[in-house]
Amino acid sequence: MKTDEFKTQIYQLLSNIPPGKVTSYGRLARMAGHPGRARMVGSLLKQLPAGSTLPWFRVLTASGKPAFAPGTESFERQRALLAREGVTFSASHKVSAEHWWQQA
């Protein structure tokens, strides 16, 4: 079980999330067969190569909100990208359950 395999798994899953859908760090980790490694998923997304086309913005915390503090640049960027796909936030910055990705 190498770290590289975990990374590959996560990247694979991430690329499978369709536009307009979202999931959480923890769920991705669990889908990859590594429950409890949510932080590693966050670490991977943080270190994504500059030119990557992976939809990092479709990943939220388990509570359904972005991992960034409201008002920060990253937060606004994520909100804009999701809005472009029809995913809107509630007043408390939470994404409604109907947008959550259900594995095919």
Add this chain to the structure above:
DNA sequence: TAATTGACCGGAG
């Protein structure tokens, strides 16, 4: 080499 730091999570209070 050791300590600290996170784009996290679930349970408990």
Add this chain to the structure above:
DNA sequence: ACTCCGGCCAATT
């Protein structure tokens, strides 16, 4: 619904 806490473990100090 919200805060606190312990577990998580690679990357960074």
